[in-house]
Amino acid sequence: MTALASAEELPLLDVKNLRVSFHTAEGRLRAVDGVSFSVRAGRVLCIVGESGSGKSVTAQAILRLVDAAGAQVAGQALYRGRDLLQLSETEMEGLRGDRISLVFQNPMTGLNPAFPVGEQVAEGLRLHQGLGRRAARARAIELLAQVGIPHPESRCDDYPHQFSGGMRQRILIAGAIACEPDVLIADEPTTALDVSVQAQILKLLKSLQQELENALVLITHDLGVVAAIADDVMVMYAGRVVEQAPTEILFDKPLHPYTLGLLSAYNDGGQGFEPIPGQPPVPIDLPPGCAFRDRCSRATDACAAEAPALRAVATAHVVACHLVVGAAQ
Amino acid sequence: MTEVLLEARNLVKTFKVGSRGLFGRTRSLRAVDGVSLTLRRGETLGVVGESGCGKSTLGRVLLRLIEPDSGALRLNGRDLLALNASDLRDMRRHMQMVFQDPVGSLNPRMTVEQNLADTLRFHRLASERSVVIEALREIGLSDAYLDRYPHEMSGGQAQRVAIARALIFNPELIVLDEPVSALDVSIRAQILKLLAELRARHRITYVFISHDIGVVRRISDRIAVLYLGKIAEIGDAAPLAANPLHPYSQALLRSALVADPRRNRVASLSVIEGDLPSPIDPPAGCRFHARCVHATDRCAREEPPLFDVAPGRSVACFLHEPTDAPQEQTRKELVGS
Numbered sequence: 001m002t003a004l005a006s007a008e009e010l011p012l013l014d015v016k017n018l019r020v021s022f023h024t025a026e027g028r029l030r031a032v033d034g035v036s037f038s039v040r041a042g043r044v045l046c047i048v049g050e051s052g053s054g055k056s057v058t059a060q061a062i063l064r065l066v067d068a069a070g071a072q073v074a075g076q077a078l079y080r081g082r083d084l085l086q087l088s089e090t091e092m093e094g095l096r097g098d099r100i101s102l103v104f105q106n107p108m109t110g111l112n113p114a115f116p117v118g119e120q121v122a123e124g125l126r127l128h129q130g131l132g133r134r135a136a137r138a139r140a141i142e143l144l145a146q147v148g149i150p151h152p153e154s155r156c157d158d159y160p161h162q163f164s165g166g167m168r169q170r171i172l173i174a175g176a177i178a179c180e181p182d183v184l185i186a187d188e189p190t191t192a193l194d195v196s197v198q199a200q201i202l203k204l205l206k207s208l209q210q211e212l213e214n215a216l217v218l219i220t221h222d223l224g225v226v227a228a229i230a231d232d233v234m235v236m237y238a239g240r241v242v243e244q245a246p247t248e249i250l251f252d253k254p255l256h257p258y259t260l261g262l263l264s265a266y267n268d269g270g271q272g273f274e275p276i277p278g279q280p281p282v283p284i285d286l287p288p289g290c291a292f293r294d295r296c297s298r299a300t301d302a303c304a305a306e307a308p309a310l311r312a313v314a315t316a317h318v319v320a321c322h323l324v325v326g327a328a329q
Numbered sequence: 330m331t332e333v334l335l336e337a338r339n340l341v342k343t344f345k346v347g348s349r350g351l352f353g354r355t356r357s358l359r360a361v362d363g364v365s366l367t368l369r370r371g372e373t374l375g376v377v378g379e380s381g382c383g384k385s386t387l388g389r390v391l392l393r394l395i396e397p398d399s400g401a402l403r404l405n406g407r408d409l410l411a412l413n414a415s416d417l418r419d420m421r422r423h424m425q426m427v428f429q430d431p432v433g434s435l436n437p438r439m440t441v442e443q444n445l446a447d448t449l450r451f452h453r454l455a456s457e458r459s460v461v462i463e464a465l466r467e468i469g470l471s472d473a474y475l476d477r478y479p480h481e482m483s484g485g486q487a488q489r490v491a492i493a494r495a496l497i498f499n500p501e502l503i504v505l506d507e508p509v510s511a512l513d514v515s516i517r518a519q520i521l522k523l524l525a526e527l528r529a530r531h532r533i534t535y536v537f538i539s540h541d542i543g544v545v546r547r548i549s550d551r552i553a554v555l556y557l558g559k560i561a562e563i564g565d566a567a568p569l570a571a572n573p574l575h576p577y578s579q580a581l582l583r584s585a586l587v588a589d590p591r592r593n594r595v596a597s598l599s600v601i602e603g604d605l606p607s608p609i610d611p612p613a614g615c616r617f618h619a620r621c622v623h624a625t626d627r628c629a630r631e632e633p634p635l636f637d638v639a640p641g642r643s644v645a646c647f648l649h650e651p652t653d654a655p656q657e658q659t660r661k662e663l664v665g666s
Contacts, residue, residue: 224587224588227588265514
């Protein structure tokens with residue numbers, strides 16, 4: 001078997017040309033439009049974008065959680081070579097929460113208020129590993145301890161409302177890692193939290209990832225979070241990838257005007273600073289050309305004529321911008 | 330710049346919270362516990378702290394949207410707490426508030442024009458269309474937005490309208506409670522720039538409340554760090570952000586992320602251990618002592634007052650107690666007075 005050798009090199013998750021569109025009264029909304037990326041074990045990929053950029057829908061589509069009427073999902077999402085989008089619902093249920101897990105953004109709604117937290121953490125263990133009530137409870141206590149909940153033996157029977165927001169987020173993470181997933185997808189896991197708690201949660205996610213040696217996909221709008229935890233970064237705008245690079249390269253040499261704008265909006269904002277004007281378009285019947293051109297100070301006629309394709313400008317650094325690629329050639 | 334606009338002395342606000350069990354006694358939560366502040370005209374005071382530190386309650390108490398239990402509050406020398414309902418209503422034109430949730434803070438059944446005109450009518454002012462259009466132009470929206478409903482706008486646009494509503498009376502003081510927290514990064518930068526322009530144009534005084542010290546330091550002249558209802562540290566923004574003195578301010582600044590992978594990788598992030606203690610039973614002594622790396626026995630017993638350490642800079646920490654401090658007995662008397 002060469003499986004062992006190739007498993008090291010093969011990405012755990014390999015998404016190819018993912019497209020998700022929704023039916024709306026105004027027309028088809030192309031929420032995700034040709035997104036490709038891959039993550040290997042031990043790596044952290046951050047997907048960055050603003051509201052409506054398609055970053056959360058990307059995660060939901062991979063986990064087959066897009067269920068709106070008239071929604072269409074196309075492309076491939078390969079987990080260890082198997083296309084998740086082609087699996088039967090039963091097969092998918094076997095993987096979801098076991099090999100691939102999701103941590104939701106909102107620690108208030110991600111937990112069921114009517115059940116003790118220990119039961120919720122243990123749910124996956126009982127479902128996927130067939131643990132009995134007692135064994136699952138013992139493991140849930142271990143998991144709660146692992147994510148830093150004090151006095152896990154007694155707090156295991158408490159309800160979500162008895163915990164702070166940061167503690168609830170830890171409990172959600174404990175549930176998501178219960179079955180030691182190969183791929184953990186976290187959708188804005190620190191957005192609702194105070195800065196001091198945010199640092200704690202990021203540290204926790206990173207240490208768990210090192211322990212489990214899995215792949216972490218973290219979705220965020222916060223470039224500070226990206227700088228802290230990402231190995232690789234993918235920037236999304238209006239459903240498309242506009243730039244993708246290893247973290248240090250992206251912060252040192254950002255090339256897409258949108259990435260540049262985001263970085264200066266985050267870091268500076270002082271006197272003389274020009275924020276990106278306007279707001280992102282809703283991706284319904286977008287005219288041809290680059291979706292960012294209306295907000296771009298450097299847009300030319302070429303930007304209106306044709307949408308720029310993603311092109312490599314250096315090793316592992318790709319960008320979708322006519323100006324950048326033109327300059328590089 | 331030195332003209333005093335707002336003066337708050339020893340403000341206290343306690344909330345009664347539900348008892349444990351049917352026959353338990355009601356407990357009280359001291360959301361604001363003896364806060365004193367002086368705001369000079371045209372300056373921006375940033376108020377920063379974690380959720381539950383009392384910063385939103387303080388913002389509302391400063392405008393008397395929440396009645397304080399005790400303390401003194403003066404705007405332009407007038408005693409705000411002594412005003413009757415109708416005088417207070419007139420006074421509200423001079424002091425306005427902008428909330429975190431821009432869409433939720435506008436009436437969803439009214440268009441932008443109706444929302445703004447309604448505010449004018451409430452204060453018995455002429456609600457002509459031209460006034461509304463002028464207010465919109467001020468915050469960078471065209472009259473195309475007059476007939477929009479709040480849900481038809483993005484968060485950034487709705488926040489502009491909420492700012493227009495606060496601005497329409499040309500107020501002297503605006504309390505902004507997390508005005509950019511719900512907005513995307515690129516929109517956040519637009520709103521911060523707009524606020525800075527409006528301040529320069531109209532010489533407005535802001536109280537800018539946020540949990541995000543990164544945002545607060547960008548817009549503030551001075552910063553007050555709040556911890557469990559009390560000021561831990563207050564001072565000019567640049568020196569405070571560059572060299573925080575209170576261990577809590579230090580920890581808060583250290584845990585704020587910057588967009589630079591060389592400076593704050595997760596492995597080297599320092600974190601404040603533990604959660605914010607409950608404001609219902611705040612710890613004895615210094616409220617931060619259980620989470621503080623420098624805490625001594627004294628910090629667990631005795632509550633540090635605000636020590637003046639430099640002009641305009643005060644810190645509530647024994648580490649910064651002036652060395653020529655009077656004896657304990659007399660110092661307590663001074664603090665009590």
